[in-house]
Amino acid sequence: MTTLVIAGLTVGLQLRSPGIEIPVNATASTWSETMCAATGRIDEEMEGLFTLDTLTGDLQCAVLNGRTTKFAGLFRNNILNDLGVDATKKPNFMLLTGAASFPGQAGNTRPGDCVVYVIDSTTGRIAVYGVPWQRSVAARGSAQQGSLILLDTGTARNVMIRN
Incomplete structure (x- = not known):
């Protein structure tokens, strides 16, 4: 696996023999003063667009179906x-996504294939969320919605900084 990072865009390439399809997995993140956005793969044919409204704290993931090119979920x-x-x-x-695999999770509803990390650089606090993706609902082409799953919280800063 070769990883290439260019200005906030991470691309993973898996090289194969000539004549065989080369899978590409790309994620990107960007931000402005009032909005952060990042992408991540939710399922085999589903891409998630995570947005964070920095004014309200509202985090959402809109899931795009690769077959229908329509939104298939909102969390x-x-x-x-x-x-x-x-x-x-x-x-x-700050908002970042990461690839995830939850092999111990059985059943129809389990976190999607990526997680989203939210970091407050002022306090150093971190939260990581998963998408409660229902693969059988996606296979039927039905839309789904719900709450993102808080997986864990932590901190990236070991000392208090005075204001």
């Missing part, structure tokens, strides 16, 4: 309570 959560962040203190958020 939401508000991250302010999970991170213990006071929105009036002007948090500074």
